[in-house]
Amino acid sequence: xxxxxxxxxxxxxxxxxxxxxxxxxxxxxxxxxxxLEVPESPRMFESFVRGREWWEVxxxxxxxxxxxxxxxxxxxxRATEDAFKIKVSDQTYWLRVLIDDAEQLESHILxxxxxxxxxxxxxxxxxxxxxxxxEVVKAALRLKRLANDMFLYLTGFEVHCMRMCVGGFTMYPTxxxxxxxxxxxxxxMQDFMLxxxxxxxxxxxxxKFERETEYISIKHDKEFPFYDxxxxxxxxxxxxxxxxxxxxxxxxxxxWSTCKRAKHQRTSFMVGALARCNNNSELLKTGLAAxxxxxxxxxxxxxxxxxxxxxxxxEIALCWERSKRLLDxxxxxxxxxxxxxxxxxxxxxxxIGITEAPxxxxxxxxxxxxxxxxxxxxxxxxxxxxxxxxxxxxxxxVPKLVDEGKSPEDIKFIxxxxxxxxxPCVSCSVHLIER
Numbered sequence: 473x474x475x476x477x478x479x480x481x482x483x484x485x486x487x488x489x490x491x492x493x494x495x496x497x498x499x500x501x502x503x504x505x506x507x508l509e510v511p512e513s514p515r516m517f518e519s520f521v522r523g524r525e526w527w528e529v530x531x532x533x534x535x536x537x538x539x540x541x542x543x544x545x546x547x548x549x550r551a552t553e554d555a556f557k558i559k560v561s562d563q564t565y566w567l568r569v570l571i572d573d574a575e576q577l578e579s580h581i582l583x584x585x586x587x588x589x590x591x592x593x594x595x596x597x598x599x600x601x602x603x604x605x606x607e608v609v610k611a612a613l614r615l616k617r618l619a620n621d622m623f624l625y626l627t628g629f630e631v632h633c634m635r636m637c638v639g640g641f642t643m644y645p646t647x648x649x650x651x652x653x654x655x656x657x658x659x660x661m662q663d664f665m666l667x668x669x670x671x672x673x674x675x676x677x678x679x680k681f682e683r684e685t686e687y688i689s690i691k692h693d694k695e696f697p698f699y700d701x702x703x704x705x706x707x708x709x710x711x712x713x714x715x716x717x718x719x720x721x722x723x724x725x726x727x728w729s730t731c732k733r734a735k736h737q738r739t740s741f742m743v744g745a746l747a748r749c750n751n752n753s754e755l756l757k758t759g760l761a762a763x764x765x766x767x768x769x770x771x772x773x774x775x776x777x778x779x780x781x782x783x784x785x786x787e788i789a790l791c792w793e794r795s796k797r798l799l800d801x802x803x804x805x806x807x808x809x810x811x812x813x814x815x816x817x818x819x820x821x822x823x824i825g826i827t828e829a830p831x832x833x834x835x836x837x838x839x840x841x842x843x844x845x846x847x848x849x850x851x852x853x854x855x856x857x858x859x860x861x862x863x864x865x866x867x868x869x870v871p872k873l874v875d876e877g878k879s880p881e882d883i884k885f886i887x888x889x890x891x892x893x894x895x896p897c898v899s900c901s902v903h904l905i906e907r
Contacts, residue, residue, distance in 0.1 A: 476501045478880045485891050487587040487597070489539060490898025492731075494887050496870050503874060506866040508859060508891070510731035512902045518849040526552055526815060526844045527638055533836065533851065534632050537900045539582070541632050542575040542623065543829035544836075546699060551836040552638050554714070555823025556815035563810060564640045565700075570798045571626050571636070572699040572827065573791035578619030579830035580745070580784040583895045585612035585667055588781045591889050592674040608670045611663035618660050622795070625649035639813030647803065654799040657792060664792065668785050672767055678778040679886055683868045685775070685861060686737050687747035688720065690828055696755045696790050697748070698828040704751050706773065707737040714824040717835055721852055731901040733860040734852075740860030743832025744894065745783035746774060760789035777865055778893045784830075817844045829854050831895050855901035858894050865890055 480496040493509040517536050521529045530548035534541045546568055553560065560568075585608075586598045595601055602609050620630045625645045627633030635643045690701030691711060702711035703720060712720055723732045735741065749756060749765075753772030756765055765771075768782045820840040827834050832854030839848040866887060873883045 480880055480884045480887065482884055482888060485888050487590070487892055488896050488898060489537075489900070490896070490902075492891060492896060492898050494866070494884070494891065496866065496883070496887065498870070498874055501874060503867070503871045506863060506870055507728050508863040508866065510729040510859070510898055510902065512730055512899060514730065514902050515899065518851060521838070521846045521849045524846050526556070526820075526840055526846070529838065529846055529849075530636070530638065531634075536851065536853075537897060538631055539579055539897060540575060540829045540831065540834075540900070542571055542627070543827060543834055545633065545636055546572055546575075547825040547827045547829075547834045547836045548838075549636060549638060550825030550827065551823045551838045552815075552825075552840075553823065554825060555819075555821055555838055555840050556638075556817075557819045558639050558813050558815055560640060560813060561810055563808060566798055566801070567626070567641065567644075567807075568636070569695075569699045570795060570802075571623070571633075573795050573798075574619055574622035574626065576698060576787055576791045576830050577795070578616065578623070579895075580788050581612060581615045581619060581667075583830075584671060584781050584784055584788075585609075585615070587892055587895070589671065591892065592671065592677045605670065608666060611666045614660055614663050615667065618656050621656065622653055625653055637812050638815065640810055641812065644807050644809055647806070650799055650803050650807075654796065654803060657796050657799070661792070664788060668764055668767065668789075671781075671785065675768060675782070678776070678782075679869075679889065680776070681778065681865075681869055681872065682775045683777070683865055685864070686741035687750045687773070688736065688741045688743055688857070689747040689751045689833060690826060691751050692755075694755075696752055696761075696787075696794070698791075700827075703826060703833075705736060705741075706747075706751055707741075714826050717824065717826065717837075717852070721835070721857065723852065723856065729859065731859045731898065732856045734857045735860060740864045741857065742777065742861040743854050743857045744780055745787050745830075746777065746780040747832065748828060749783040749786055750774060756786060756790070760793050761786050764789045777861070777890065780893050780895065784895070815844070817842055820844060822848075831855060831858070831897055833857055853897070853901045855894075855896045855898055858896065859901065862891060862894055862896070 482494040497505040533548045534545040687706040691704035692701035750773040822839045835852035837850040
């Protein structure tokens, strides 16, 4: 029988990016407090880009993160192109979709295989799994290598690429590189299925917890949306123009965290893979994504936040097949070395880019003057948007665990699992309160 009065304090939750703390207090069997605390100091990126030229901003904001750097760069480019009314070519559009799919592959493989799987095997990290399941760990390493090769061939670098620019690309992959990637996707398919089946074999260890909430993502009628789509809420069933994002996000601060919060129809909402799959489930009914969804019994709307990692596997399957399709197209049609579309500085104004980073909605909002300099910037980060939802989940989950007689140590472990399920990128989330 669990102690009726206790405090849970876990400073610096492991296997997440950045520093976050968990706190919960139980007195006489009643939960009197739950908090998710972020102690990191602001990153100041909105200030860094003020006064910088239009062609510099995406190089700077990509450095917000070393994991989802391509997502930041893609979103930054969309914001700058929107500010100057630039329309990119179809070739640029689909190359960026392919790069964005590689971003999802790389990040989701990292999260599921290295950060979540140890919890399901009751291991402290991925290192003990080397002796328990060596072939699975090797498969995960090969999958990670494939995603990094996609970045290397498509963008020139594995991290912080230099080929994408405002209006297009400065360099393009060779035909030989495209063919290598296409072959590698076929060769590594068995590795992905091994990873999925391994997670499936222990999926019953995911906590049985549900909480109804609002899911916000971008939505698209034809293509599962990471790079392009309309802002959408599961509560209102409405789409929103990019210019309306501030009225949907409604960011605010709390005294115990340097990570901003957000709310729309409720006290919080969730973004990320689970939100995307719930809001775009009609696009998951065929192909490998449907096969993976069926394996895990995923049906929309799923309201267990621990299913976020399962939805990441579904998205890996989707990105895998779309990447093969796009590579086939580029190999068949060839890639034209198009010069980037240059901005007309007379068109300068405010531009907003909204995409889906692996962890959820990512928004960059810039205003440029007629000389082409950025005079105002705002970045809205997925972990900002999810932090309130994580805390609301804690407030619902802890009483349930106390009623079940879980020990303080067991409750702490499950709360750590909950935070990791959201795949937070905490350092990204710490931004200026005023801009």
